[in-house]
Amino acid sequence: MPIVRIDLAEGRDPDTLRACLHAVHAAIRDSLGVRDEQIRVLLNEIPPRLWSSGGQTLAERATHTEREQER
Numbered sequence: 001m002p003i004v005r006i007d008l009a010e011g012r013d014p015d016t017l018r019a020c021l022h023a024v025h026a027a028i029r030d031s032l033g034v035r036d037e038q039i040r041v042l043l044n045e046i047p048p049r050l051w052s053s054g055g056q057t058l059a060e061r062a063t064h065t066e067r068e069q070e071r
């Protein structure tokens with residue numbers, strides 16, 4: 001049973017997330033040749049304040065980017 005887990009930053013709209021689930025499902029089905037009911041795709045949304053990248057949270061990065069754009 002293929003299980004795909006995807007961590008992504010929280011904040012995308014439900015339609016976008018659903019499109020991602022369907023696209024990943026189809027890619028697994030078509031590439032591995034397994035039946036639909038065997039496939040699991042899990043999206044795990046991480047709050048930007050809990051995701052550190054390069055020593056800075058995504059929330060901090062967004063704040064800094066906004067400040068840069070205001071200058």
Ligand SMILES: O=C(O)/C=C/C=C(\O)C(=O)O
Pocket residue numbers: 007008009010052053
């Ligand atoms: O780790 C990073 O630098 C950024 C990650 C961003 C995502 O995963 C996202 O847009 O969901």
